[in-house]
Amino acid sequence: MLTHERHEYILKYLDEKKTIKIQDIVDSTGASESTIRRDLTELENMQKLERVFGGAVLPGRNLQESSVADKAARNLQEKKRLAKFAASFIQKGDSVFLDAGTTTYQMIPYLKDKEVVVVTNGLTLVESLNEHGITTYLTGGLMKPLTGAFVGAQTIQSLGNYRFDICFLGANGFHAEYGYTTPDPEEAAVKKRASTLARKTYILADHSKANKVSFAKIMDLDQGILLTDQIAGNILEVIEKKTNVKVVSS
Amino acid sequence: MLTHERHEYILKYLDEKKTIKIQDIVDSTGASESTIRRDLTELENMQKLERVFGGAVLPGRNLQESSVADKAARNLQEKKRLAKFAASFIQKGDSVFLDAGTTTYQMIPYLKDKEVVVVTNGLTLVESLNEHGITTYLTGGLMKPLTGAFVGAQTIQSLGNYRFDICFLGANGFHAEYGYTTPDPEEAAVKKRASTLARKTYILADHSKANKVSFAKIMDLDQGILLTDQIAGNILEVIEKKTNVKVVSS
DNA sequence: TCCAAAATCAATCATAATCATTCATAAGCA
DNA sequence: TGCTTATGAATGATTATGATTGATTTTGGA
Numbered sequence: 001m002l003t004h005e006r007h008e009y010i011l012k013y014l015d016e017k018k019t020i021k022i023q024d025i026v027d028s029t030g031a032s033e034s035t036i037r038r039d040l041t042e043l044e045n046m047q048k049l050e051r052v053f054g055g056a057v058l059p060g061r062n063l064q065e066s067s068v069a070d071k072a073a074r075n076l077q078e079k080k081r082l083a084k085f086a087a088s089f090i091q092k093g094d095s096v097f098l099d100a101g102t103t104t105y106q107m108i109p110y111l112k113d114k115e116v117v118v119v120t121n122g123l124t125l126v127e128s129l130n131e132h133g134i135t136t137y138l139t140g141g142l143m144k145p146l147t148g149a150f151v152g153a154q155t156i157q158s159l160g161n162y163r164f165d166i167c168f169l170g171a172n173g174f175h176a177e178y179g180y181t182t183p184d185p186e187e188a189a190v191k192k193r194a195s196t197l198a199r200k201t202y203i204l205a206d207h208s209k210a211n212k213v214s215f216a217k218i219m220d221l222d223q224g225i226l227l228t229d230q231i232a233g234n235i236l237e238v239i240e241k242k243t244n245v246k247v248v249s250s
Numbered sequence: 251m252l253t254h255e256r257h258e259y260i261l262k263y264l265d266e267k268k269t270i271k272i273q274d275i276v277d278s279t280g281a282s283e284s285t286i287r288r289d290l291t292e293l294e295n296m297q298k299l300e301r302v303f304g305g306a307v308l309p310g311r312n313l314q315e316s317s318v319a320d321k322a323a324r325n326l327q328e329k330k331r332l333a334k335f336a337a338s339f340i341q342k343g344d345s346v347f348l349d350a351g352t353t354t355y356q357m358i359p360y361l362k363d364k365e366v367v368v369v370t371n372g373l374t375l376v377e378s379l380n381e382h383g384i385t386t387y388l389t390g391g392l393m394k395p396l397t398g399a400f401v402g403a404q405t406i407q408s409l410g411n412y413r414f415d416i417c418f419l420g421a422n423g424f425h426a427e428y429g430y431t432t433p434d435p436e437e438a439a440v441k442k443r444a445s446t447l448a449r450k451t452y453i454l455a456d457h458s459k460a461n462k463v464s465f466a467k468i469m470d471l472d473q474g475i476l477l478t479d480q481i482a483g484n485i486l487e488v489i490e491k492k493t494n495v496k497v498v499s500s
Numbered sequence: 501t502c503c504a505a506a507a508t509c510a511a512t513c514a515t516a517a518t519c520a521t522t523c524a525t526a527a528g529c530a
Numbered sequence: 531t532g533c534t535t536a537t538g539a540a541t542g543a544t545t546a547t548g549a550t551t552g553a554t555t556t557t558g559g560a
Contacts, residue, residue, distance in 0.1 A: 003536075019255055022518080032538045037519080052254040053545065054518065076295050123388075126373060130395045138373075138400065140390020140408055145380050150388065154411060158390055161404060208544095253546070272508080282548045287509080303555065304508065502560085509554060519544060526537070 001029055006039055014049055014058055021055040076106075078206060078229055083107040085248045086168055086204055086227050090114050094165040097194045098125060100149035100187075101170035103204045108132055119162050121155055121190055123148040137162070144184065151186035159193050167198030169224070171205045173212030176242055179221050180205075181214035188216035195219060202227050210239070251279055256289055264299055264308055271305040326356075328456055328479055333357040335498045336418055336454055336477050340364050344415040347444045348375060350399035350437075351420035353454045358382055369412050371405055371440055373398035387412070394434065401436035406443050417448030419474070421455045423462030426488045429471050430455075431464035438466035445469060452477050460485050 006029050014020050025036045040056050043049050049056045083103055087110035090096060094114065098104050100122030108128050111118065118129055121139040129136040141155030169191045171180040180203055182188050195201040201224035210228070221243035229248045239245060256279050264270050275286045290306050293299050299306045333353055337360035340346060344364065348354050350372025358378050361368065368379055371389040379386040391405030419441045421430040430453055432438050445451040451474035460478070471493035479498045489495060 019252060019258075021252060033518090034538055035536080038536085041520095052252060054252045055254075057254055123373075123376060126393060130393060135392075137392050137402075137404060138388070138390040140388040140400070140405075142385075142387050143376060143380060150390070152387075154387060154408060155390075157411070158404060158408065161407070283508090284548055284550095285546075288546085291510095504559095505557085507554105507556070510552095512551080513549090515547080515549100517544105517546070519542100521543095522539105522541080524537105524539090526535105528533105528535075530531100530533080 001031065003039070006031060006036075007043060010039060010043065010056075011048055014056065019055060019057045024055075079103045080106045081248055082204055082206060082227060082229055084110055085246075086202055087111060087114075089200075089202060090116060090166055092116075095119070095163065097159075097162075097164045097167040097198055098122065098129075099167075099169040099191060099194065100125065100147055101204075103170055103206075104168050107168065108134070119159070119164070121150045121194075123150070139190075144187065147184070147187065149184075149187050149190070151184070151190055155190050156193050159190070159197060162197060164194070164198035165200070167194050167201045169195065169201065169203050169218065171203050171209060171218060172214040173209050174203065174205055174221065174226060174239065175211055175213050176221065176239055178213045178217060180218040180224065181212075182216055182218055183214050185216040188218045191218045195223060201225065204228075251281065253289070256281060256286075257293060260289060260293065260306075261298055264306065269305065269307045274305075325456065329353045330356045331498055332454055332456060332477060332479055334360055335496075336452055337361060337364075339450075339452060340366060340416055342366075345369070345413065347409075347412075347414045347417040347448055348372065348379075349417075349419040349441060349444065350375065350397055351454075353420055353456075354418050357418065358384070369409070369414070371400040371444075373400070389440075394437065397434075397437070399434075399437050399440070401434070401440055405440050409440070409443050409447060412447060414444070414448035415450070417444050417451045419445065419451065419453050419468065421453050421459060421468060422464040423459050424453065424455055424471065424476060424489065425461055425463050426471065426492055428463045428467065430468040430474070431462075432466055432468055433464050435466035438468045441468045445473060451475065454478075460489075 009029065010020065010025060022033065022036055026033055040051055044051050047059060050059045079102060083106035087107045090111065092115050094116050096116045096118045098107065098118050098120040100120065105125055105128065108125065109132065111134055112132050117135045119137045119139065120126065123143060126136060126138050139150050139155045139158040141150035141158065142152040143150055171182055173181045182191065203224045204227050206229045221239065225244040225246060227246050259279065260270060260275060272283065272286050276283050290299065290301050294301050297309055300309045329352060333356035337357045340361065342365050344366050346366045346368045348357065348368050348370040350370065355375055355378065358375065359382065361384055362382050367385045369387045369389065370376065373393060376386055376388050389400050389405045389408040391400035391408065392402040393400055421432055423431045432441065453474045454477050456479045471489065475494045475496060477496050486495065
């Protein structure tokens with residue numbers, strides 16, 4: 001069976017049943033599990049489907065809710081720990097840039113008593129920041145429905161009006177050679193811009209992001225301080241040569 | 251049964267019946283109690299439901315939402331009529347400024363087929379615009395918690411990047427001598443700025459705003475076209491001398 | 501009201517399923 | 531032949547699951 005035929009089969013099946021199990025595909029196509037996994041990964045990159053544990057589903061029509069909320073729920077406790085740790089680096093009265101993202105979102109409760117001014121590009125963060133009584137500026141611009149992050153020339157320009165004492169960014173991967181990366185080039189550009197406007201930049205990325213490389217580069221490792229939870233010994237050594245790493249005490 | 255499938259099942263069931271028992275889910279999915287508990291915990295983290303003893307219910311709307319929703323519910327039908335009327339002035343392909351506010355919010359469904367590009371200063375409008383697949387830029391800036399409107403120098407500056415074919419503003423009062431007014435001076439400044447960048451400006455204000463004067467002036471009556479529902483005869487005459495008025499046909 | 505039984509709960513553990521990654525091989529193509 | 535791409539098997543890691551435990555909450559009768 002041709003690769004293309006399998007892809008067609010998967011998509012057609014998905015279109016009818018909305019959901020598909022890897023084992024079922026293996027049984028009906030005769031291909032190996034590895035191959036089917038590769039198929040699904042590829043189709044996911046084309047945004048034709050969304051992978052879930054054990055199979056795949058049609059991409060949520062309400063992407064904002066389904067996939068972002070999914071991610072937010074995952075490892076919530078670890079995210080909170082990392083967020084609290086990150087917030088501990090903030091001084092009273094700092095001007096803070098807070099990147100859009102589920103981990104940075106968890107930092108908000110810990111900003112309450114710091115008398116900070118926050119600038120963010122995250123739509124979902126604004127309301128929560130306001131509820132906590134934190135003075136907040138939103139960059140504005142064009143919104144990415146998937147992440148609720150603002151991007152584009154307008155966003156970049158907005159940022160130029162500010163200087164930050166401290167800047168917190170999310171990243172999908174960090175790698176000794178390729179630096180910090182994230183899937184969307186436009187979001188990467190915003191992150192980079194924010195970083196250059198800050199006296200100190202911290203990147204929040206848990207251990208699952210170690211050695212991962214995503215499509216768009218944000219910046220090199222040495223441009224920021226990495227905050228993470230735990231990390232395998234030998235990887236840590238390589239990374240530590242390039243950047244300053246701080247690990248949450250467990 | 252995939253984890254994702256169970257989640258879908260639970261949410262769908264909840265959406266119909268408003269309430270769900272753990273035992274019922276166990277019986278109908280065949281999964282263990284532990285698993286279902288974990289499902290519910292996760293869905294609660296996503297704010298898709300609220301756990302109660304023995305099961306789960308649909309999440310209760312928080313206070314912030316309810317008070318805004320209250321306001322929105324008031325005269326909802328009239329607002330929708332006025333909004334639909336306003337949208338009828340939009341040409342295909344127009345660049346549109348949409349002011350923050352409950353009436354302008356109701357215009358969104360009618361923008362769908364107009365292939366417009368929208369710029370707005372209203373936080374609550376962005377998500378709805380995105381759901382309707384409308385290309386949207388948010389001005390950003392400092393948010394006014396009560397109205398969800400962005401204001402300040404940042405907002406004003408953002409606006410300077412655009413020119414609008416058509417501009418829709420809300421107002422709390424219109425008056426022959428004092429013009430269009432609104433309670434917040436900063437919001438008034440944004441409205442005025444948007445108006446000067448537009449070829450045509452429409453103000454949406456129902457009859458209850460007639461002859462009312464609020465603290466901050468947006469602009470004189472002759473700077474825009476007033477859209478309203480009905481208006482007492484003698485007032486209308488006075489207003490009409492100063493501005494172009496269009497009344498919804500009832 | 502109070503108490504005890506029943507139901508439900510969170511937390512933990514071991515197991516099973518699924519996962520990404522790597523490597524060696526096979527197939528396609530110049 | 532030499533090169534690229536696709537495949538399948540093996541691995542160790544990650545995630546999901548079900549059973550068990552003892553704690554907590556609800557229920558219903560005295």
